[in-house]
Every structure is written in structure tokens, then in C-alpha cells.
Amino acid sequence: MQGRDKLCAKLTSAFLRKWWFVLASAVVLLLLGITCAIFVSSWIRMFIDHELVLRPGSMTFEWWARPPVRPFVHVYVYNVTNADEFLNNGSKPVLDELGPYVYSEEWEKVNITDNENGTLSFHYKRTYTFVPELSAGPDDDSVVVPNIPMLSATSQSKHAARFLRLAMASIMDILKIKPFVEVSVGQLLWGYEDPLLKLAKDVVSKEQKLPYEEFGLFYGKNGTSPDVVTMFSGASDITKYGIFQRYNHRERLPHWSTDECNSIAGSDGSIFPPHITRNDTIAVYDKDLCRLLPLRYLKDVESKAGVQGYRFTPPEDVFANDEHNKCFCPSGPPCAPNGLFNVSLCQYDSPIMLSFPHFYLADEKLREAVEGVSPPVPDKHRLYIDIQPEMGTAMQARARIQINLAVSQVVDIKQVANFPDIVFPILWFEEGIDELPESVSSMLRLATKVPPIARAILGWGLCALGVLLILLAVTCLIRSSHRQSTLRLEGHAVAKPPPPKVPGKENGYELNNRR
Ligand SMILES: *[C@@H]1O[C@H](CO)[C@@H](O)[C@H](O)[C@H]1NC(C)=O
Ligand SMILES: *[C@@H]1O[C@H](CO)[C@@H](O)[C@H](O)[C@H]1NC(C)=O
Ligand SMILES: *[C@@H]1O[C@H](CO)[C@@H](O)[C@H](O)[C@H]1NC(C)=O
Ligand SMILES: *[C@@H]1O[C@H](CO)[C@@H](O)[C@H](O)[C@H]1NC(C)=O
Ligand SMILES: *[C@@H]1O[C@H](CO)[C@@H](O)[C@H](O)[C@H]1NC(C)=O
Ligand SMILES: *[C@@H]1O[C@H](CO)[C@@H](O)[C@H](O)[C@H]1NC(C)=O
Ligand SMILES: *[C@@H]1O[C@H](CO)[C@@H](O)[C@H](O)[C@H]1NC(C)=O
Numbered sequence: 001m002q003g004r005d006k007l008c009a010k011l012t013s014a015f016l017r018k019w020w021f022v023l024a025s026a027v028v029l030l031l032l033g034i035t036c037a038i039f040v041s042s043w044i045r046m047f048i049d050h051e052l053v054l055r056p057g058s059m060t061f062e063w064w065a066r067p068p069v070r071p072f073v074h075v076y077v078y079n080v081t082n083a084d085e086f087l088n089n090g091s092k093p094v095l096d097e098l099g100p101y102v103y104s105e106e107w108e109k110v111n112i113t114d115n116e117n118g119t120l121s122f123h124y125k126r127t128y129t130f131v132p133e134l135s136a137g138p139d140d141d142s143v144v145v146p147n148i149p150m151l152s153a154t155s156q157s158k159h160a161a162r163f164l165r166l167a168m169a170s171i172m173d174i175l176k177i178k179p180f181v182e183v184s185v186g187q188l189l190w191g192y193e194d195p196l197l198k199l200a201k202d203v204v205s206k207e208q209k210l211p212y213e214e215f216g217l218f219y220g221k222n223g224t225s226p227d228v229v230t231m232f233s234g235a236s237d238i239t240k241y242g243i244f245q246r247y248n249h250r251e252r253l254p255h256w257s258t259d260e261c262n263s264i265a266g267s268d269g270s271i272f273p274p275h276i277t278r279n280d281t282i283a284v285y286d287k288d289l290c291r292l293l294p295l296r297y298l299k300d301v302e303s304k305a306g307v308q309g310y311r312f313t314p315p316e317d318v319f320a321n322d323e324h325n326k327c328f329c330p331s332g333p334p335c336a337p338n339g340l341f342n343v344s345l346c347q348y349d350s351p352i353m354l355s356f357p358h359f360y361l362a363d364e365k366l367r368e369a370v371e372g373v374s375p376p377v378p379d380k381h382r383l384y385i386d387i388q389p390e391m392g393t394a395m396q397a398r399a400r401i402q403i404n405l406a407v408s409q410v411v412d413i414k415q416v417a418n419f420p421d422i423v424f425p426i427l428w429f430e431e432g433i434d435e436l437p438e439s440v441s442s443m444l445r446l447a448t449k450v451p452p453i454a455r456a457i458l459g460w461g462l463c464a465l466g467v468l469l470i471l472l473a474v475t476c477l478i479r480s481s482h483r484q485s486t487l488r489l490e491g492h493a494v495a496k497p498p499p500p501k502v503p504g505k506e507n508g509y510e511l512n513n514r515r
Helices: 002-012 019-052 059-065 083-089 148-159 162-175 185-190 195-203 323-328 364-368 438-492 503-514
Strands: 072-080 095-114 119-130 142-146 180-184 229-232 244-247 281-286 291-302 308-313 352-355 384-388 393-407 422-433
Touching: 019 059, 019 438, 059 095, 072 185, 095 185, 095 422, 142 148, 142 185, 142 422, 148 162, 148 195, 148 393, 162 195, 180 185, 291 384, 384 438, 393 438
Parallel strands: 072 142
Antiparallel strands: 072 095, 072 422, 095 119, 119 229, 142 180, 229 244, 281 291, 291 308, 308 384, 352 393, 384 393, 393 422
């Protein structure tokens, strides 16, 4: 009691001179606390948005231009072990999945130009290095795979005049071209000289489509890409942060039948517009995929470095043969079966079909048409990206795609007369990042943990302090007014000596009396 009296005395008098000053500061604190509680999140949001913008010279810009990550590609090749029986005796192809063959990657963006309108233009530069330690074998392992240039040519000739097909057959006879080739894994990926492509290049005029005489599934990907890419930097509109504006001077793809399907307004998978919620659908664009790939929330995850994030994955009907995907089938119906995506128009008309590895999310009969492809396991074969939602940074990613060749039977060409209509899996790969460097992880951790803590401390802390002060001031007020009235009463009744003089108290009385 005595202690509180003293405190009251101090507050109402000597310490702050005027009791209402306490009350006023309390109210100010309370208001400040409430304001903080309400606005801290948006202030932090604004701060993050400001820091993320890709301004030449900033830290995020450096990280973006030369990502401090070690991406990798794991390649699994389907080796055909019964090529002769398949062609001669009509047996199912028996495939042997070999791999992984692992390449480490170095990502870089070169020739970056700031367009001063909220976009940056640049070229991707990717350097691949084979990593024998992580691989199942050397990349000169020899494998037997379908002869993609040849089977593309024969499949395309299906609707051509018959004499053309016969001519093609005799050219292939002379060049000794067979429906299966034996090449090394490295050649299959990075290119080998193909007699048919060489011929085409020599014979056909320059405007013709095929630009190469080598064939490889990743041909031309090692090194600086010739494509000019324009991307939003976030400077003008943070909701478009990291989204492609143009790819090779084009704002849309030319291949599909609607603007929506021709859109390239997606991210490259490394950075996304910040403040992602579980309800958002985000989009990734890849040139070889030839479309936007939508991604939806799957589950909450925590990276090895302890950063919380969301896992995003394509919806199950992404490659479904339905109304939705009709625009991707301009010459159909019939359209590609469930689970396959026809990229023929993007791949110089070769009948390439993409799917998820092991035909995940595709018709079961595609997998049953061959032997040696085990049933898909979502965790091993699903494509996903783990994103730190506040910053929109990819923390871990697995871009998993299988490349298939949709062969059509062409009876006039004797080399392939026995090659039935089939979707032939060639290989699948997994491109991704495993873990961000600690410097980035710790920043992401900060971005997840600081906002709620700051909000709690600033908001609730200030509020609590305000409430405490108000309570204190009010208690003191009541006490002092109570004391005053007793004093007056006492004055009327008995002449009692005043309480022992405490300098502070006297001032307090004076103050109250004055009012
Ligand atoms: C791939 O299959 C062929 C037989 O078709 C075999 O000769 C070759 O050794 C196999 N490659 C590997 C790396 O196992
Ligand atoms: C194809 O089948 C026939 C009879 O069924 C058999 O004699 C022949 O060896 C088989 N050919 C191959 C390449 O297995
Ligand atoms: C990048 O810029 C340099 C000079 O600034 C130029 O020589 C080079 O051709 C450019 N590269 C590409 C791929 O445009
Ligand atoms: C920004 O400028 C570049 C180069 O001038 C141009 O290609 C691009 O379309 C512009 N972007 C916007 C959004 O205006
Ligand atoms: C990619 O190019 C670099 C240098 O340009 C070279 O050292 C490397 O071996 C190439 N990688 C592959 C897989 O060809
Ligand atoms: C997310 O979607 C669910 C169901 O559609 C809805 O109830 C919820 O309010 C949405 N949340 C946000 C943040 O939009
Ligand atoms: C793939 O697309 C091309 C071009 O639109 C078309 O000619 C071809 O028939 C399609 N293939 C399948 C199997 O639908």
C-alpha cells in the first residue's frame, strides 16, 4: 500500500508534474500500439517489396543475375533391350531405365539491359558439367533408343504423297538409317551428327525449319542461349515480379488457338511475385514446355535450413484431354491422350510428347504398352517447387519431365513398316535445386519470422504499456480524489493533524485542489 501510494504520488506530481500527461501518453501509446498492430504487416510488406525489386547493384539483383545455387539435372534414359524382336516379331518394347546421369549446372544471366520501364532484358547462360561421382555410369554409356529424326520424318510423311514416302525409303536405304540408334548418353543429350538432318540441311533451302545438322535432346542448351528474354523487375508492378513479358521479342506464343493458352506470363521457376497464399495459382513458363505450367498449393513444407514454405505442384488435370486443354490441340480432335502434352509445333514438327516421368497422371495403357516402366510414385515423379511465400523465392525445386516420341506406323517405308503406333518413352529428367546457400536461407528465415514477432512486440507491447499506464493513472486519480474527500470530511469533523509531509504529496494535493 505504501509503495503504491508513493508511486501514485510520483506519477501524479513530482515525476510528471501533471497527472493528465500520464493519461495522454497512455492514450498515445495505446493508439500507437493499435496502429502498429494493424499496419506493421503492411509496412513490412512494403519493405520486402522495395528490397526485392531487381535494381542493378542491389543484393537481390546480384542473386538473380548469378544465383548462388548449385542446380543439377538427373537424367534417366530408357535403354531398348529388344529392338530386333520389337521390329521383327511384334513384341512389346522392353526398356531398361538407366541412370541417373547427373550434370551440375551453373546459371547466369548475361547481357542484362535495364529497359527503364520496369523490365529487364537478358540472355540465359547455363553451363552443364557431368558429375561422374553422382552418376550411375559414365556419360559415354552406350544406349539403344529410337531414331528420333528418322521416326519424326516418317511419322510426318504419313499424310504426304505415296511417292514421297517411297523416295524417303530409298534414301534411308542408301544412308543405312535404322529405326533404332546406338549412341552414348552424352550424345543423346548434347548432340550427335545425324545423316538425315545433315542431308536435310544440305538439300533444303535456308528458310527451311531445321537449323541443325546435329541431333540431341538438350542440343544447344549448354552455353548462352540466343533467345532475348524480357522480364518484369518489379519496379513498376510488384505483382508481376519475375514474370516474363517477352520471349524472343514475342509477347505470346504463336502456336495455340487462344490468347490464354498462348500466354507466356509466367515465372522461370526461381522467383515469383511475393506474398503468395495457399489459394494462389502460380505459373511457370518454359520454352521447351511450350506453354504456361500452372502450379497449385499442395502442402506446407520446411526446408532443411528450417525455412517454412509452401509446396506447389501442377494440378492433376494439367495435361488432361479435356475442354480446358482444347486450345492446345489446334489440329484436333483427336488430341493427345490424357497425361501427354503435344509439343510438336514447338519442336520443328517432330512428334514429341511430354509427360511426367513414368507416365504419372497419364493413362495407364501408355505405361502398359511398354515393359520396364514401373508404376509412378508421386514423391519420385511429381514436379514441384517449394516457395517461401513472403518473398516468393524458390527454396527447393524438382522439374520432372519425360520426353516421349509418338510414332505413327507408315507401311510404305519398309524400315519402319513394323513399327506400330506407339508412344515411345525416351528419357526423363529432373532439374532442380536442393538447398539454398545459408546466406539466402537465413534471410528467408528472417522474412518469415520477423513480421509476426515485430507485430507482436510493437503492437501488443505498446498496447499493453498504454493500458498499464491508463490503469495506473486512473488508480492514482481515484486514490487522490478519494483522499481529498476524506481530507475535507476530516476537516469538518475532527481536527486531525495532516499526514506526515511527503513533498510529492503536497504538490499532488495542490494540483488537485487547483482544478
Ligand atoms: C543398352 O542395351 C543394349 C542392348 O540393347 C546393351 O548392349 C547395352 O549394354 C545397354 N546399355 C547399358 C548402359 O546397359
Ligand atoms: C521371332 O519369333 C520367331 C518364332 O516365333 C523366332 O524363331 C525368332 O527367333 C524370333 N526372332 C527374334 C529376333 O527373337
Ligand atoms: C552481349 O553483349 C556483347 C557486348 O556488349 C556482345 O558482343 C554480345 O554479342 C552480346 N551477346 C548476345 C548473346 O547478345
Ligand atoms: C519496355 O521496354 C522494352 C524495350 O524497349 C520493350 O521491349 C518492352 O515491351 C517494354 N515493356 C513495357 C511493359 O512497356
Ligand atoms: C558445356 O560447355 C562447357 C564450356 O563451354 C564445357 O566445359 C562442358 O564440358 C560442356 N558440357 C557438356 C555436358 O557438354
Ligand atoms: C481460400 O479458398 C477458400 C476456399 O475456396 C476460402 O474459404 C478462403 O477464404 C480463401 N482464402 C483466401 C485468403 O482467399
Ligand atoms: C500433335 O500436334 C501436331 C500439330 O498440331 C499434329 O499434327 C499431330 O497430329 C498431333 N499429334 C497427336 C498424336 O495428336
